[in-house]
Every structure is written in C-alpha cells, then in structure tokens.
Amino acid sequence: MITSQKALDIILDNTIDFGIEEIPFLESLGSVLKEDVKADRDFPPFNRVSMDGIAISYEAFAKGQIDFKIENIQAAGSEQLTLKEHTNCIEVMTGAVLPQHTDTVIPYELVTIENGVVTIDTKTVNDGQNIHQQGKDRKANDVLVKKNKIISAAEIGVLATVGKSMVKVAKQPSVLIISTGDELVEVEEQPTAYQIRKSNVYTLVSLLERLNIKAETRHITDDKSVLKQKINQFLIDYDVLLFSGAVSKGKFDFLPEVLNELGVEKNFHKVKQRPGKPFWFGCKASLGMSEQNEKKCKSTVVFAFPGNPVSTFVGCVKYFYPWYKKSVDLVFENYQKAILAEDFTFKPDLTYFLQVKLENKKGLLIAVPIMGNGSGDLANLANADAFLELPSDQTEFKTGEAFPLIRYR
Amino acid sequence: MITSQKALDIILDNTIDFGIEEIPFLESLGSVLKEDVKADRDFPPFNRVSMDGIAISYEAFAKGQIDFKIENIQAAGSEQLTLKEHTNCIEVMTGAVLPQHTDTVIPYELVTIENGVVTIDTKTVNDGQNIHQQGKDRKANDVLVKKNKIISAAEIGVLATVGKSMVKVAKQPSVLIISTGDELVEVEEQPTAYQIRKSNVYTLVSLLERLNIKAETRHITDDKSVLKQKINQFLIDYDVLLFSGAVSKGKFDFLPEVLNELGVEKNFHKVKQRPGKPFWFGCKASLGMSEQNEKKCKSTVVFAFPGNPVSTFVGCVKYFYPWYKKSVDLVFENYQKAILAEDFTFKPDLTYFLQVKLENKKGLLIAVPIMGNGSGDLANLANADAFLELPSDQTEFKTGEAFPLIRYR
Numbered sequence: 001m002i003t004s005q006k007a008l009d010i011i012l013d014n015t016i017d018f019g020i021e022e023i024p025f026l027e028s029l030g031s032v033l034k035e036d037v038k039a040d041r042d043f044p045p046f047n048r049v050s051m052d053g054i055a056i057s058y059e060a061f062a063k064g065q066i067d068f069k070i071e072n073i074q075a076a077g078s079e080q081l082t083l084k085e086h087t088n089c090i091e092v093m094t095g096a097v098l099p100q101h102t103d104t105v106i107p108y109e110l111v112t113i114e115n116g117v118v119t120i121d122t123k124t125v126n127d128g129q130n131i132h133q134q135g136k137d138r139k140a141n142d143v144l145v146k147k148n149k150i151i152s153a154a155e156i157g158v159l160a161t162v163g164k165s166m167v168k169v170a171k172q173p174s175v176l177i178i179s180t181g182d183e184l185v186e187v188e189e190q191p192t193a194y195q196i197r198k199s200n201v202y203t204l205v206s207l208l209e210r211l212n213i214k215a216e217t218r219h220i221t222d223d224k225s226v227l228k229q230k231i232n233q234f235l236i237d238y239d240v241l242l243f244s245g246a247v248s249k250g251k252f253d254f255l256p257e258v259l260n261e262l263g264v265e266k267n268f269h270k271v272k273q274r275p276g277k278p279f280w281f282g283c284k285a286s287l288g289m290s291e292q293n294e295k296k297c298k299s300t301v302v303f304a305f306p307g308n309p310v311s312t313f314v315g316c317v318k319y320f321y322p323w324y325k326k327s328v329d330l331v332f333e334n335y336q337k338a339i340l341a342e343d344f345t346f347k348p349d350l351t352y353f354l355q356v357k358l359e360n361k362k363g364l365l366i367a368v369p370i371m372g373n374g375s376g377d378l379a380n381l382a383n384a385d386a387f388l389e390l391p392s393d394q395t396e397f398k399t400g401e402a403f404p405l406i407r408y409r
Numbered sequence: 410m411i412t413s414q415k416a417l418d419i420i421l422d423n424t425i426d427f428g429i430e431e432i433p434f435l436e437s438l439g440s441v442l443k444e445d446v447k448a449d450r451d452f453p454p455f456n457r458v459s460m461d462g463i464a465i466s467y468e469a470f471a472k473g474q475i476d477f478k479i480e481n482i483q484a485a486g487s488e489q490l491t492l493k494e495h496t497n498c499i500e501v502m503t504g505a506v507l508p509q510h511t512d513t514v515i516p517y518e519l520v521t522i523e524n525g526v527v528t529i530d531t532k533t534v535n536d537g538q539n540i541h542q543q544g545k546d547r548k549a550n551d552v553l554v555k556k557n558k559i560i561s562a563a564e565i566g567v568l569a570t571v572g573k574s575m576v577k578v579a580k581q582p583s584v585l586i587i588s589t590g591d592e593l594v595e596v597e598e599q600p601t602a603y604q605i606r607k608s609n610v611y612t613l614v615s616l617l618e619r620l621n622i623k624a625e626t627r628h629i630t631d632d633k634s635v636l637k638q639k640i641n642q643f644l645i646d647y648d649v650l651l652f653s654g655a656v657s658k659g660k661f662d663f664l665p666e667v668l669n670e671l672g673v674e675k676n677f678h679k680v681k682q683r684p685g686k687p688f689w690f691g692c693k694a695s696l697g698m699s700e701q702n703e704k705k706c707k708s709t710v711v712f713a714f715p716g717n718p719v720s721t722f723v724g725c726v727k728y729f730y731p732w733y734k735k736s737v738d739l740v741f742e743n744y745q746k747a748i749l750a751e752d753f754t755f756k757p758d759l760t761y762f763l764q765v766k767l768e769n770k771k772g773l774l775i776a777v778p779i780m781g782n783g784s785g786d787l788a789n790l791a792n793a794d795a796f797l798e799l800p801s802d803q804t805e806f807k808t809g810e811a812f813p814l815i816r817y818r
Contacts, residue, residue: 077592153615183486206562381563
C-alpha cells in the first residue's frame with residue numbers, strides 16, 4: 001500500500017495533453033487561457049480626458065488668465081478637436097481625446113460658466129492634470145495576461161478591450177463517469193428496501209462541472225462480460241474514465257481484473273488514507289481512434305474510486321483535480337492551509353481527510369471539524385465546506401496547527 | 410454624498426423577491442436551494458454490510474466456533490437472504506443488506522476459505538462489527554440540507570440520494586446590462602484612434618454568470634431621446650438594469666436626468682469611495698406587465714455605475730452581489746477578511762478599494778497590494794484577485810491589520 005503523497009506523485013506523472021482550441025471570448029469564462037494576451041495598442045490609446053470639465057493650455061493659466069472663452073465641445077468618441085486660440089478653452093467629457101493645443105483639464109466643479117465664458121474658481125491647477133496619458137497603463141505589445149490561468153471576469157474585460165473576440169483555451173478532456181453496483185436505481189425511481197439511488201455519478205458530474213468539464217455518465221450491471229465489453233469501447237472513446245465502486249474485495253468487484261485484462265496498466269491499488277483506501281489508478285496507451293479527440297493515438301487514464309460517497313468525493317478533489325490542473329498546465333496555487341479549531345486524534349497510519357466547516361476570523365482561515373458517520377455519510381458533506389488533510393505520520397492534531405486544505409465550495 | 414456603508418444599507422433595503430421555480434436537480438448546481446431537503450427514509454435504509462466478507466451469528470463464534478460452512482452469497486442490490494442454519498455463514502458484499510439471522514461481518518482479509526468452508530483466522534471479532542446500522546447516519550424525515558444555500562456537488566449527491574429529481578430553487582432576476590458612450594465599438598471592430606472597445610458590459614456579464622445569472626446586453630448611443638425611449642421599455646421588461654457610464658457630470662451624461670423623468674426614484678447619487686464615486690442607485694415601482702416575470706406588478710432596480718472599468722467592477726461586487734444574495738435570502742457568509750501585507754496610506758475621506766493579490770500562509774489570508782494606474786486600468790484587475798476595503802475614517806493602514814475582503818476569483 002502506498003502513501004497518499006506517492007499516489008499523487010504517480011498520478012501527476014500520468015497527465016495528458018488535451019490540446020488547444022479557439023472559442024468566442026464570451027464563452028471562455030472559467031476556461032484555461034492558452035495564449036498570452038497582449039495590448040494591441042497603448043492604454044489609454046490617446047491622451048484621455050479623465051474628468052468632465054474644460055481643457056486649457058496651462059501656459060495661459062500660468063500667466064494669470066482665469067477667464068476662458070468656450071470654443072467647442074470635445075465629446076467621447078469624437079475626432080480630436082484643435083484649440084484655435086490658445087487663450088480659449090474647449091469643454092471636454094470623460095473618455096474623450098484631449099484636444100490638440102490643450103494640456104490641462106479643470107473639472108466643472110471648480111469653474112463657473114456664464115455666457116460662454118468659463119471662470120476658474122481655484123488657484124491650484126497643476127500642469128497636465130486630469131489627463132490619463134497615452135500608454136500610461138500599458139504599452140502596445142505589453143503582455144496583459146499570461147497564459148495558463150483560469151479566465152475570470154477580469155480577463156474577459158481585458159480580452160474585450162484588446163479585441164480578442166476569439167481566444168485560445170485548453171481543450172477539455174472527454175470524461176466518462178461509470179457507476180457499477182446492482183443495488184443502484186435511478187434518482188426518479190422508488191428503491192426497494194435493499195436498493196439505493198445512484199448519487200456518486202451525479203456528485204462527480206457536479207465536481208467536474210466546477211472545472212468546466214461536461215462529463216457523461218453510464219451505468220453497468222455487475223456482470224463481468226458486460227463490464228469488459230463496454231469498458232473496452234470506453235477506453236477507445238474517452239480520455240478519462242472515472243469509476244465509483246467495484247474496486248474492493250467483493251465477489252462482484254470485477255473492475256481491477258477486467259481493467260487488467262483490457263490492457264490497462266495498474267499504477268497502484270490501495271492508498272494509505274481514510275476514507276478512500278481501495279482507490280485504483282491505471283493508464284492505457286491506446287492506439288484506437290478517438291472521435292472525441294481527433295487524435296489517432298491517445299492514452300486513457302482510469303481513476304477507480306471506492307463506492308462510498310465520501311471516498312469518491314475525496315478521491316475526486318484530492319487526485320482528479322490536481323491531475324486535471326497539471327494536464328492543462330494551470331499555474332498551481334500554493335497549497336492552501338487552514339487552522340484546526342479543536343484538538344483531534346487519529347491513530348491509524350493513514351492520511352486522514354477530516355471534514356471541516358470553514359470560518360474566516362480576522363483573516364485566519366479556521367477549520368472546524370464536522371464529524372459525520374464515516375465514508376457512507378453523504379449528508380455530512382453538505383454540512384461541511386472542505387477537507388483538512390491530516391498527515392499519516394502524526395496522531396495528535398492540536399488546536400492552532402495549520403494543515404493542507406481542500407475546499408469544495 | 411453618502412458613505413459606502415450607507416449606500417449598501419439603502420441598496421439592501423430595496424431587494425426584490427424573484428420567486429421560486431422547480432428545476433431538474435442536475436441543473437441546479439450553483440442555484441440557491443429553496444426547500445429543506447429531507448431524508449425520504451433512514452440512512453442507511455437497512456442494516457448495510459460495510460466490508461466484503463462473511464456474515465455470521467456472533468453467538469456461534471462466542472461459543473468457540475471458528476469454521477463456518479458457506480450457505481449462500483448476499484450481493485448488493487439483492488433481496489435479503491436468511492441464514493438457515495445458525496452455525497453456517499453467508500458471504501456478503503459491501504452495500505448488501507445484512508442477511509437475516511446474522512449480526513456480525515468478518516472481512517475476507519481475516520478468514521481462509523477452503524471447500525466451501527470459512528475458517529476465521531482472528532480472535533478479535535466484535536458483536537455487530539462491520540455493519541452500518543439502519544438509520545445510523547440520518548433518520549427518515551431528518552432535514553439533510555436546509556434551504557437558502559448554494560447547491561454544490563455535495564448537495565447534488567444528497568438530492569440524488571433522497572430522490573429529489575426536481576428541486577425548488579430561487580428564480581433568477583432578469584437583468585439587462587446597458588452600455589452608453591459614443592466612443593465605444595464592438596469587440597470584433599477595429600477602433601479608430603479616439604474610440605475604445607466595449608468591455609464593461611462583458612465584464613459585468615461574466616461577474617453575473619458567477620451568480621448563475623444570464624444577463625442580456627444592449628448599447629444605446631448618447632442621445633437623450635433615444636435613451637429615454639429605450640429605458641422606458643427596459644423598466645417594464647427587466648427586474649434589474651445595470652448601467653456603465655453616463656452618470657457623471659459630462660454634457661452627455663443624460664442618465665440621471667432621464668431616469669428621473671421616467672419616474673425612477675433616485676436613492677442616491679455619489680458615494681464616498683474610490684474608485685466608483687459617481688455611482689447612482691434608484692428604484693421604480695412599476696405597474697407594467699412583465700413577460701419575464703409573469704408578475705403583474707413589479708419593481709425595477711437600477712444600478713448605474715461609473716464607466717471606468719475598475720469603478721464598474723467594484724460597483725458590481727460591492728453592491729450588486731450583496732443585493733442579489735439578500736434578494737434570494739442566501740445565508741450571508743461572515744464578512745471575509747484578509748491581512749494587509751505592507752503599509753499603505755490613503756488620505757482622502759473615502760472608502761478605498763485596494764486591489765490585492767491573495768496568498769495563503771499557514772492558514773493566514775495575506776493581501777498584497779497590486780498598484781495599478783487607477784480606475785481606468787483594467788489590466789490591473791487581471792493581476793489581482795480581490796479588493797481590500799479600507800475604511801474612510803482611517804488614513805494609515807498597517808502591515809498585519811485585517812480588513813474586509815471582496816474576492817472575485
């Protein structure tokens with residue numbers, strides 16, 4: 001049995017390059033940017049008026065002039081006007097280009113206007129004030145956003161500004177989530193006493209949706225030959241197979257055997273952790289045609305999580321998430337940590353994923369343990385916000401100690 | 410001019426009830442739950458085997474018996490079997506119902522099987538072990554998830570488990586985002602020297618998408634009569650109008666005047682903050698028919714943000730976000746805080762929204778100032794993660810002090 005860290009290392013050695021695609025920028029929110037976004041021109045692109053008011057030549061004011069005849073109005077979006085008489089002024093609007101032969105803007109609040117003449121009511125006017133100079137923020141060809149980050153609303157704004165109506169982003173993997181287990185019925189069905197409804201596949205679909213991955217789902221009955229035949233095809237059609245269940249020691253836990261027979265190389269089975277110990281991970285370098293990928297040769301990665309709800313959940317956020325992020329070259333965030341709110345003891349030589357509720361106290365992230373009833377207790381996940389990852393080489397975890405945090409909301 | 414806190418108070422006094430709708434549970438990720446989710450039966454719904462192995466009657470083992478003949482196999486999803494001979498055993502799989510007349514499960518790892526007979530290889534067997542007792546996690550009718558929280562993957566799993574294939578969630582407001590300003594051109598257009606591309610509307614669309622709101626967008630030219638005619642119709646058709654620009658003192662900043670003429674009551678104009686001072690907010694109690702809402706009488710709320718990119722951005726996350734959350738009765742998270750990483754000075758009597766990059770150091774949220782070039786510097790938003798809200802009654806902000814945090818990624 002390997003450690004959780006070793007398992008993660010192996011998984012991160014088996015990433016896949018899903019490729020790059022170009023999509024409309026407004027659909028790219030949440031995608032991973034795959035090109036540096038550069039300024040197409042200076043920002044601002046011209047000497048931009050930054051207050052509504054009047055534009056003058058500072059020289060005239062410096063010589064003691066306080067009354068300026070209004071020559072014209074410079075609106076935002078209009079071609080640049082020229083001040084004809086340098087002792088006159090032009091009314092200017094925020095966002096407008098600064099008129100030629102003017103260099104200073106005085107806001108309306110500090111002037112009086114009467115009969116087409118402006119009187120400046122203040123003594124403090126600075127040469128060049130209230131002008132956002134061309135190129136002050138960024139120069140043409142400056143990199144505004146580096147690639148390999150998730151596109152947020154801020155990046156959408158930048159893309160719009162520089163005219164990137166189409167943007168290169170990471171292609172998403174094709175993922176199939178497969179449930180097994182004859183005790184499972186559909187959500188809309190009424191289970192008999194000994195059946196339960198499918199839930200793990202939908203939890204996984206939702207966890208992947210947070211990564212902008214649209215996963216498909218399938219159910220296979222606990223029949224070895226059916227399992228084998230179907231998985232054989234799935235290995236050709238998908239980049240990633242996520243299984244929930246059928247990896248333990250049960251009579252009908254055919255999965256490791258079937259995957260082996262189909263040529264999927266086992267990287268490990270069982271990890272020193274709770275919950276989620278019987279986790280199986282393997283890869284297949286496939287030569288099959290993949291319609292989804294338009295790649296002739298590809299490999300498929302198989303994450304087979306134990307079927308208990310909390311085990312599946314931990315498996316996805318602890319292993320699949322980092323695997324995906326490395327696959328798309330996402331700049332890795334520092335490992336987030338949170339501070340344990342109360343003493344906790346866990347004796348087995350296993351990494352323990354403690355369910356916690358998060359509180360922010362004056363900038364400290366506090367993790368309050370939410371004890372449920374173990375790996376079967378799905379409802380407890382809804383009461384918590386995150387897992388605190390307690391290392392296997394420690395048994396007493398003290399109030400105030402910081403541990404790695406895996407948030408899921 | 411009012412304070413930022415007063416502005417927020419006024420806004421939160423003008424929330425709208427958008428109503429409730431029922432949608433397929435798998436589409437509800439990110440929505441606000443509008444019903445308590447109850448357990449439809451006990452969890453687990455039966456005495457559930459939690460290890461693959463054999464089920465016995467503990468009494469037989471207690472009497473010294475270690476060899477048990479296998480009578481049958483109890484698979485997950487199969488009807489409950491009955492142990493006929495109480496000195497025999499039944500093989501049981503994880504997830505299966507515990508067979509009648511058995512009460513204890515011994516995992517395969519601790520037994521040897523030969524010729525249909527199991528020999529128990531351990532002395533430590535506890536009465537009732539490895540059984541997840543019916544109702545241990547939750548009892549039928551227990552509330553598993555309370556309403557008024559955002560549905561995450563964990564809640565999706567709970568909804569599936571209890572058979573809520575349709576779930577009640579908050580209806581979303583109909584929102585129109587309107588840009589004004591004749592200097593603006595479309596993203597795919599090549600602007601002339603004195604024009605710029607539209608970006609604020611797309612930033613706002615993306616910020617609203619994070620709340621699962623699908624907003625529409627429109628552009629109106631700087632023409633008072635056109636503006637008036639169009640806005641008149643928008644006030645009938647939408648719950649919320651978000652404007653960017655045309656609220657300042659410019660000659661073509663018709664918006665406050667037009668809104669006033671259309672009967673939108675001004676709650677305030679201008680807030681003691683930087684950036685985003687000329688923010689205008691008002692409401693109209695309308696009697697018009699709203700097709701979107703199927704409500705005969707409704708009110709429309711108008712957020713008119715200043716047109717600078719950072720001003721618009723701050724306005725949305727500082728005011729619209731809390732307004733939306735209160736409107737849908739979202740349980741308010743505690744005001745998050747972060748710790749300032751370096752000394753900062755800001756003298757004006759204004760709330761200052763400082764752009765910061767966040768770091769997590771051993772559970773402390775550290776805010777590192779990212780100084781841009783003011784409210785026009787959109788690219789700086791892409792370098793930062795959040796705003797730190799520095800109060801107006803303070804001018805020196807010291808390293809290590811915690812201040813309210815508004816994250817946008």
